[in-house]
Amino acid sequence: MTLGDKLRKAREERGVSQAVAAAGVGVSLRTYKSYELNESTPQNRQIMERLADYYGLNINYLLTVGDDFVFSAEEKYGSKGRREARELIDQVIGLFAGGEMSEIDRDEAMQAIQQAYWDAKKENTKYTPKRYRDDSDKKEK
Structure with missing residues (x-):
């Protein structure tokens, strides 16, 4: 399962839009969409940690x-x-x-x-x- 798949699944389980998730993580909507579409990945560990915290996930689940x-x-x-x-x-x-x-x-x-x-x-x-x-x-x- 790719990072994008994991983020999409977590977002849908939480019942929020991509815009709400992007704001909650502190990235632009365009950036968040690129993560879900597997077009890009977070540029540093801090962003990955914010994604994990936002969804209540263990960062190791998101990291490959x-x-x-x-x-x-x-x-x-x-x-x-x-x-x-x-x-x-x-x-x-x-x-x-x-x-x-x-x-x-x-x-x-x-x-x-x-x-x-x-x-x-x-x-x-x-x-x-x-x-x-x-x-x-x-x-x-």
Whole structure:
């Protein structure tokens, strides 16, 4: 079930219009509609938390494994990390297209790829000049 499907179901169960839901979450109607139509996803974890709070849902229900990965990459590495993580997920999804693979196996493969991404990022910080490292990089050493 996609984020859009989950939001639509929660909104219909609550018996509110998209306009009311958008106002309750604090986003524009156009933005909210794009979430329900799966045309876009929330740009940060705070919006996802507001969606979960508005509908009384656990945020983990709304997040996919990929969403959590993208938000974590953004928190650690900024917009470049978010973009790289999103590109990685899109490429991996392409690998799964048309194949016969259980959802559990797909999730495990995605988690393994995400772990490889984190390991590569951590390894690359060893080669970042000290003046460009932030405090969290120095503490990991």
